[in-house]
Amino acid sequence: MQRVISLFTGRRLVIAAPYLFLLSFFLLPFLIVGKISVSEMEAVAFKDLITLSDGVLQLSLKFSNYVFLGQDSLYIKTYISSLQYAAATTVLCLFIGYPFAYFMARAKSSVQPVLLMLVMLPFWTSFLLRVYAWKGLLSEGGFVAELVIGLGLDQALAAAGLISSPGKLMNTPFSLVLGMTYTYLPFMILPLYANLAKMDLRLLEAAADLGASPWVAFWKITVPLSKAGIIAGAMLVFIPCVGEYVIPELLGGPETLMIGRVIWDEFFSNNDWPMASTVAVVMILLIIVPLAVFNKYQAEAQEGAK
């Protein structure tokens, strides 16, 4: 009996410690952001949402920030362009990362640990420094800039509207998307590799026996089976990219609008806390659907792993 009781309280304690930490430092702050986004800003403090004066309980919610957000075309444009840049980055990461993860998973099993370690290695060196390195590579006279211009690719980029004029690669949508693709590529490769390495290769043999060409077998068997990996990778790239701040600040330009920068500027430059909160709340609402999808597939992958 004693043992049952001690187990019970021990169990409660083990659950309570991380639970309380997350409730008070993750969930509660979000609720506060929500509250501040509808608060009236007074001289130094926020007006309380609920006030009791002359025996009248008053609830004052100020939705003007949200109305303003909906009417101001610059905010709307920024949200849309953030989503576009994040989507472009996700597509590029998938395009580079899927064949990469595929060939990694089909390499000799003796070299696979080395290949995997090489993908993780950049993780261990500073993200900030690696993004900064692109600034040097892409600015005038930089190695990659010379290469791109030497190959004449800048004409094509300019024609596609990714850079404003040929020869200038930095602080453009091109440098921003390149930087984000570079940073988030491992987040696409790792879940895809984990998925593709587990695949039962006998299925491909069976397909070949039944007369499918390797190309057909790839599209009809390998790709559908790696769906969970594709979705997990895409979400791991897409969601953080929408709110990215450091990369747009270092590699983007004045015309590359990103919502993370708007929150930062509203907060640090304009000191408009309610507006910063409003922008943040709307951003959370935008990414909550992809977040739920990610959680669902993450849970499924965990269950499947057992």
Next chain:
Amino acid sequence: MKASRFNLWFGRAWLALGYTFLFLPIVALVVYSFNDSPLPNVWRGFTLKWYTSLLADSEIIAGLWLSLKIAFLTACGSVVLGTLAAFVLVKYKRFGGRTLFSGMVTAPLVMPEVVVGLSLLLMLVSVQRMLGFPERGMMTIWLGHLLLGMAYATVVVQSRLQDLNPQLEEAAMDLGARPQQVFWLVTLPMIAQSLASAWLLTFTISLDDVVLSNFLSGPGATTMPLVIFSRARLGLNPSVNAIAAITVAVVAIGVLVASYMIARAERQRTLDRAAAARA
């Protein structure tokens, strides 16, 4: 047969290009850290002057010291909280609010840091207005990093806990070990390696963070990434290249040592197994 040979070479080329893409910026940073020219893109000969000037750079030294302290505390705290959270997720399949818990644990992994930083700061400010503390500084940065580090540590430890053979723990229970003893004597030694990698991972994450640190830092608490970021924002700066090269060297040595130790442990295990088979 022809198609598969094409496949082989196409695959190798794709991997080679991919790794070039991943490592090019790192190599460039190291090379240009030895560049004599103050213009980072013009090579003018070999020098070590950026390294020596780094030693006299009090802003960097102070930032590095603060960053190391925060990273150490973050790594320790994250491993404790992450292990608890992973334990809860793997062992306790049923309790009230489990869905909310598992959602909250992984959310900081993907939640944009700007949002996490903003919300934590606004909460800290509210608390400060009510209670008069905490002052923003090292401790508040630590709190933010802990939230992020815990999420990563949980994922790492969780995947190891799931692979464990539950029969070992059951056997210990059957032999009369109390739950705590089972944890300290059986479970913990088996997940020790994942705890070590979670510690290292959260240490590097904390050492690298800009966004959370900027929201949560106070006067005088400027971490090294904040110093680097403010310099990088203004333009190219050779001292940043030197810092990068040192980071790369430290990481490279760390990886070499770690892989040597793993290889040695592996060899020892094979030897033990062979000895056991002979006996």
